[in-house]
Amino acid sequence: MGNTFRRVGKDTKIFLFSLLVVVFFLTSCTEPILNNDTITLIKPTNGLSTVPFNNTEFVFEGKVNTQYEVIVKEESTGNIVVQKAVTAQSKTVTVTLEKGMLKPSTAYIWYVRTKGSDAKTSELWKFSTKGNSAPTISNLKPNGTTGHPFGALPLTWDAQDSDGDDLKFYVKIKREGDVSPSPTVVATNTYVAKNLSQLTSYNWSVVAEDPWGAKSTEKFATFSTKANEAPQRIELLFPEDGATDVKFNNLAIKWEGFDADYEDLKYSVTLISGSNTNSLLSGSTNTTYTVASLKVKTTYTLKIKAVDTYGESLEKSFTFTTKDNTPPLAPSLTEPASGVNINFAKQNSCTFRWEPSTDPDGDSVYYTFVLIDPYGNPKSRGPIYENYYTIDDLKGELTVGKRYGWKVIANDSHGGTSTSETSYFTTKSNTAPTISNPYPANGASGLANRISKFSWTATDPDGDSLTFDIYIGDSPDRLTLAASDLTTPEYVTDRLFDFSKTYYWKVVVSDGFNDPVESDIWSFKISDQNYAPTIPELLSPFNGQMDVSFKGATLTWKASTDRESSQGELTYYLYVGKADDMNLVATITGEGNPQISRTVTNLEPLTTYYWRIEVKDGFGNYAYSTTWSFTTKKNLAPSTPKNPNPADGSSLPLGKITFAWQATDPDADQLSYELYISIASNFNPVLKQVTTTQSNYEWTPPSTGTYYWYVVAKDPYGGKAVGPTWSFEVTK
Structure with missing residues (x-):
């Protein structure tokens, strides 16, 4: 067992050594990974104790285009005294603090972090500011x-x-x-x-x-x-001495006095015109004075006296001449508009308005209102200080059925005038129209759920042109506008009303002279026999069907049934079109078959069409099918022209030649042909070009020689086939 443990230990050391070799190899084959987000502080250095407390620079290194915050805290309190954001434009960033942000002889801690977060920060460095020096x-x-x-x-x-x-x-x-x-x-x-x-x-x-x-x-x-000196000079800044065409309203006179002692001078100013003397200022330090109103085209003498603190003085005289008067701008009339009718039956008074006039000289403007009677005689009213004038009693001052004119004269205080254009109006005594005979009649009941046309009678004693607005709702208090500005007393609609429900409606008529007149509120009730026809069931082409013939698509649906009307009494409306443009293409009546079909033609190739059926019974009730779609097939090009006459490579005597060929169309389209003839195989130039709907053409060559020809077959939908080039020889 001891040997076993020794083997295991030896094997383990070999394995670990091999692993270290592999790791070393892998790491040596890859680029070192650098932490580019490191924030390195540079200045002021850690522990520095002589840092300036004004315009202090903080320098660090970071990542370009990264937002940082420089944080400075007072070491003794921990309070943040600086929190300044900066975006690194380069690797090295310098932030300079404004004066007063740091104090002298104070210990601080500073660091840099990514903006708004301490998740990524630099080290914390310390520094102390230098002591303060007296100025x-x-x-x-x-x-x-x-x-x-x-x-x-x-x-x-x-x-x-x-x-x-x-x-x-x-x-x-x-x-x-x-x-x-x-x-x-x-x-x-x-x-x-x-x-x-x-x-x-x-x-x-x-x-x-x-x-x-x-x-x-x-x-x-x-x-x-020094000893006091009298004022040295006085200069008139505006208007200049001797100036002409000087404004006569709100003239701001400006001058300047000069004193060797730089004293604040006091001025007395006098304005003289002929025997009139006007004191403007006395003992004032002002050097401007605005004269509200002067005479036009008048020469004035301006005397200015300057006095210093010790009573020494200087006086100087200046002259200027005011400009001539310019009349106010002509008024622009606004209402009533020219050509209108003023209706005595509608109004007892009338206010005439115009745009206020302006005066180039700044004069106050007043107006004269001029009324011109039907015989051209003017009658003036004024002065008027507003931009309007009211005739309070039209019937007392004007005659009905007459044409009047009016204009306005703008006047200034110096006799200047300007006159507006003349506007005209006609007086009338116009009676308002009336409305009667509504259809549906008031209180009508048992009506079909589609009322195709509302109508009424409008009477206007003056024969005025009338316009109508119609309102419909399910309550007398909830009428909504259904149509406006109708020019005939009727309203055509395809709206479907709810069965067993009472509706209310009214009409508002306008004649252009009187206030709009409202009719009574009328009512009608839809039948409670809620037996509309059964919904038409579409059969073919099935919904979404592709490759439908564009030469003629046969649309088939299952006939509807109705409790009150026989099948033959039902009327069908076939709508076909594109998604945003479906049109009625057929109205079908008297159909007794269980299935009904209609063929629509003149369709476009490779186009999606939508279709639906509406059915109406004899009582006026409607039912609607769903809407289906189908897509027409792709157009197929004609066949390549063949069987040429003259035959390819044939020889013919000089004289009339009948060209002929054959081509067919898989869609049975009507074909047209383009025939090209040339004496060059590349058809440059083309000697003869013909467009025809026939598959033959007669032509006489102008001379002997070799001729080349080919035919292009075209269908109406852009399909075409270009035939091969054929040739023949013409001999004597």
């Missing part, structure tokens, strides 16, 4: 200089922050000997000091502070202001 201030300007303007003086300085922080600045300005004021806080290294005093010495200082509370040393400077 510095230098180069204050002005400093120790004199003669500066006191209206507005820019103060500037240089600021440095080694951490790149965004700084704010505390600026103080005071006259020598005054108490130090509260600082003004600004976000840039420039501050404009305004409303200083002339000939005065000032001290000023600046302190910079970063977001972490570190402040610079306060820096000081001095300057002195």
Whole structure:
């Protein structure tokens, strides 16, 4: 037994060794599999303690076109302070944080993961940000200089922050000997000091502070202001001095004053036209003023006086001339439409409307309504400030049966006018139509389940053209529109009504002048003798049958029976066609046989047709078969033309020749033929080409020689057969 165990151990070692060799061989024959999804952190390196806290760069390697998130947490609290998404455009990815996202002297942990999930993450690395450095201030300007303007003086300085922080600045300005004021806080290294005093010495200082509370040393400077000067000049920006064609409505006057001391000047503005003087502004800092309304084609003088803080002033005059007036645009009439009839029987008043006019000069527009009587005399009404005018009493102001015109004049405040086109209308006193004599009559009962035609009598005293809408339903409260805009007093339908059921219907008539008139609601009841014929049973061709002759398909069905009507009194309607276009092709009556057949012709080859039967008894009840289909057979081409005359290779004397041949069609189609004759075996050129329905043709060759010919046989469905080329010799 000991030897047995030793053999087993030895065999096992041999097996394991062989297995290792196989595995080594297999792995050496394949490409190494790389984990392309690995996320490798690069920067800031793990444990780094001098990382900038502004514009910090995080660099890692990942997979191109993959979305990642850079996560940064505060180590002491575990709070996430950065969670920034990025798509890797290349293997190496750099993410730069904005200022303020990290704090100085703080320990952080960072890692990268696939976006939205910790299923795939990098290692967790640590870093600490560097300590904060205070900002510095230098180069204050002005400093120790004199003669500066006191209206507005820019103060500037240089600021440095080694951490790149965004700084704010505390600026103080005071006259020598005054108490130090509260600082003004600004976000840039420039501050404009305004409303200083002339000939005065000032001290000023600046302190910079970063977001972490570190402040610079306060820096000081001095300057002195100059003596006051009067305003230097005034410029008219709009309208230009001497301008013509200046608008006279809502004119926005703009000007600008210039002062060597950069003071905020105050203006007094006067507008003069002839003996009229109009004060527009007094002691205002505004440099614009809108004049609502000026005279047209008038020259104005504009006086502008500028006064500074110390009462020094400058006055200047300008001129401009307003443009001529442009009349408003002509109104566009909208209703009533030209040519309409105004019906006194329908309305007591009428409102005339038009599109509002616009004025190129911006003037307010008012209107004059002009009514033109049947004799052409205009009568004006106005002023009207809306875009409509109402005649409240038509019968009192107008005469029935007459043609009137109307137009509208648009007016502006400067005498400009424009007139619309003239629109016309005719007055009528039109009586509404009436409806009577319904069929089916009101209350009719025992009716067939198909009422092929509804009818009624419509009377219109004025002989107007009428249109009708018909409504049908199973309740007086549930009538639905069955047809609209009918031009005759009838409605034809193939609708089947339910047996033993009462229906309701009404008609609405319109004459084009009056409101639509509704008839009474009428009713009828369908017979309770629910004995329609038996359903026709289709027999052949069977449903879906293929290869049916397109020359003539015989359709057969089993005759119906009926309790009230004999078989010969039944009427059958045969419908045949394509899926979306079935047509009535035959109406069959007086059939007493148990099976009925009809043959349909002129079908197309290889086409699917659908057919069905409707049957009607003498009482008007219908029954319908199912719908079957069949597909016609494929068209077969004619046989190849044969038995030529003249015989192939024959010799004939010069003179009239009778060409003849034979061809048949397996579908018994009527054939046509094309005969080609040439003196060249390749038929280039063709000497004679003939199309005929006969299988022979007479022709006289023009000269001796060898002639070639062949025949093409064609059927009406595109089938054709090209015969062989035959030849003959013509001799003298």
